[in-house]
Amino acid sequence: MHFHFTPSVAGIRERHSDDAGRLQEHAKWLIGGLVRYGGALRAFGNRSPNSFLRLTRGKEAPNTMTWGRYNRKALVRLPIVPTDEDGRAVSAETVEFRLPDGSAPRTCCWRASRRR
Numbered sequence: 001m002h003f004h005f006t007p008s009v010a011g012i013r014e015r016h017s018d019d020a021g022r023l024q025e026h027a028k029w030l031i032g033g034l035v036r037y038g039g040a041l042r043a044f045g046n047r048s049p050n051s052f053l054r055l056t057r058g059k060e061a062p063n064t065m066t067w068g069r070y071n072r073k074a075l076v077r078l079p080i081v082p083t084d085e086d087g088r089a090v091s092a093e094t095v096e097f098r099l100p101d102g103s104a105p106r107t108c109c110w111r112a113s114r115r116r
Contacts, residue, residue, distance in 0.1 A: 009026050044108050072098075078095060
């Protein structure tokens with residue numbers, strides 16, 4: 001299970017990167033908060049002993065508290081944004097939080113990760 005967050009400022013969706021590929025300030029805060037509190041959020045997202053088996057090396061699950069672009073092993077990643085033939089994004093840019101496993105209570109994980 002993964003959560004996708006779209007950065008927003010004053011209720012307006014924003015891109016996480018500028019045209020040069022540098023992270024916007026609001027995206028840095030979002031990513032920093034998810035990485036900083038990832039250890040505590042692990043308690044909500046990985047409830048059973050089998051949950052931790054997927055967090056070992058060789059699996060396609062995050063095994064370090066990092067973030068990265070397109071890196072499927074990172075806790076927080078910036079996925080590729082699909083574009084049309086004119087180069088315009090066809091969906092919103094998202095920040096993907098990859099910690100919770102499928103046995104986690106979705107509502108509890110969602111509320112815990114959105115807590116301000």
